[in-house]
Amino acid sequence: MTYQAPIQNILFTLKHEVGMDRLFAAEANGLDENLLQSILEEAGKFASEIIEPSNAAGEKQPAQLTDEGVTVCEPYRHVYKQFVENGWPTLTAPQAYGGQALPHVIGNIVGEMVNAANMSFAIGALLTEGAITAIDAHASDEIKTTWLPKLTTGEWMATMNLTEPQAGSDLGAIRSKAIPQADGTYKISGTKIFITYGEHNMVDNIVHLVLARLPDAPNGTRGISMFLVPRYLLDENGKPTIENDVKCVGVEEKLGSHGSPTCVMSFGEKGGATGWLVGPEHKGMAGMFTMMNNARLGVAMQGVGLADYATQKAISYAQERKQGRAPDAPKDSNDSVAIIHHPDIRHMLMQMQALTNAIRAISYENSILIDLAQRTDDTQAAALSELLTPVSKAFSSDMANEIASLGVQVHGGMGYIEETGAAQFMRDARILAIYEGTNGIQALDLIGRKLPMDNGAVVQVWLDQVGETVAACKKHKDENIQQIGAQLETALQSLKKATDWMLAEQDNRLDKLSGATAYLRLFGLTAGGHYLARGAIAASQMEQTAFTRHKQALARFYALHILPQTTGIAFSVLNGGAVVSETAIEDFVA
Secondary structure, eight states, X not given: OOOOOOHHHHHHXXXXXXXXXXXXXXXXXXXXXXXXXXXHHHHHHHIIIIIGGGHHHHHHSOOEEETTEEEOOXXXXXXXXXXXXXXXXXXXXXXXXXXXXXXXXXXXXXXHHHHHHOHHHHHHHHHHHHXXXXXXXXSOHHHHXXXXXXXXHTSSEEEXXXXXXXTTTOGXXXXXXXXXXXXXXXXXXXXXXXXXXXXXXXXXXXXXXXEEBOTTOOSGGGGOEEEEEESEEEOTTSOEEEEOSEEEEEEOOOSSOTTSOEEEEEEOTTSOEEEEEESSTTOHXXXXXXXXXXXXXXXXXXXXXXXXXXXXXXXXXXXXXXXXXXXXXXXXXXXXXXXXXXXXXXXXXHHHHHHHHHHHHHXXXXXXHHHHHHHHOOHHHHHXXXXXXXXXXXXXXXXXXXXXXXXXXXXXXXXXXXXXXXXXXXXXXXXXXXXXXXXXXHHHHIIIIITTGGGGHHHHHHXXXXXXXXXXXXXXXXXXXXXXXXXXXXXXXXXXXXXXXXXXXXXOHHHHXXXXXXXXXXXXXXXXXXXXXXXXHHHHTSOOOHHHHHHHHHHHHIIXXXXXXXXXXXXXXXXXXXXXXXXXGGGXXX
């Protein structure tokens, strides 16, 4: 089957589960439901008809390092050319540099579709969008006017160069150097690893945002600065014709995302790559986090896209594959039925759908809050968006892995065979929980930085919103929705207890750290129930069609089969830390 953008699901989530109307009211660029639907339908068509067919080529022809540099499979080049010609890179970029300045939630939804169609292709544009945001927020006017117009159109692409072989997730350990020059530029030297789209032949120039240290830099992250280092310097006509001292020296062979080049980048082999400081000296982490936070929500959308397409494929296969008698067929019947008739298969498919709907709603809410904060100076929206960002990234990517695994299981033996495509979703999804800050780091960020915001008042606002959904369900006339409310209330109480425990002082701080990942999962599961319950209420008040009935069924499934997990997870958060912190390091015997 070919990917089909779930436009009806997307619009329902926006309108009834997360409240896109808030953004329509704040939007000054003429955005309304009709324009939104038109954009999404065109993006969906582009994703399914143009992008998705390139996916197989990238799987079979991974990026290669040749004597001429890094090359991607030829279909990627043709698809990217159309991607630029159709203006998709300009959606959310600033108008001052040729962008359309549309809300980020629209860009993220388009990103969901593009990633569903071909994640290996899509990630290059995701990083470029993040770089535009960072440069616009932190760079000088001269840097902006020089580099942003071509990045905005997509004629050039961008990367972020963070880690190094000895550093991993500990960016305080990076060693790359930046030496000031008399003309105001810097000579950059060092080696960077895991650089997605670090070099390739899809565009004429690649703009690298690079973390490095000045000669007088203090140790740790307080001594990191950020620099713009292009692959090619510009001549007097503004053309990228002058080679900079930066090149790819290796392309990694990966578990998944085969079509995208993941590069080892070397800066300064011939004396130093020319770069420009972005933001103040020693404040590079602030600039990079602007890009990383954008990318973290982008990773959440990658998870949503992969989860949705994996679910589409699983449903299609289950409807076509005949095996076994119907569970309620007469004993003497030999007629095979499609496997979707078997309760175990149906359970897996509903789990995939319910979880996909949940992570979509969480990520859309996060996106809308960011837009509201930027367009209306809504400080509460800004704080809530910060609270939800680690949840969006980690929970969505964790669930994408689980959904992809369920998709393989639905396919049975054929899921283990490459020709069905089910296995690729598992391989591609696996990186999502690792890059842009591992999910363990997201969990630590949630409990260490986000929960304590305003002495816990921010998370309390969000918990109160869930409480309002519980109350709306409990007073509903439909017993099924009342049941959803009862299960959501139990989950909310579990989350409240765990939140209070995380905010309180503990005798052993390690106990909190041990429970961080479980707490984030508890938060994500409860959030999913909250948004799906809102959708069930809305669907119950609409004309009863297959779509609205299924929306209510999925919310009920989530409440009965997924929300009960929260009780056990909360127990683990509150009681499970000691066994981890008290186990001696030397007892870990291989």
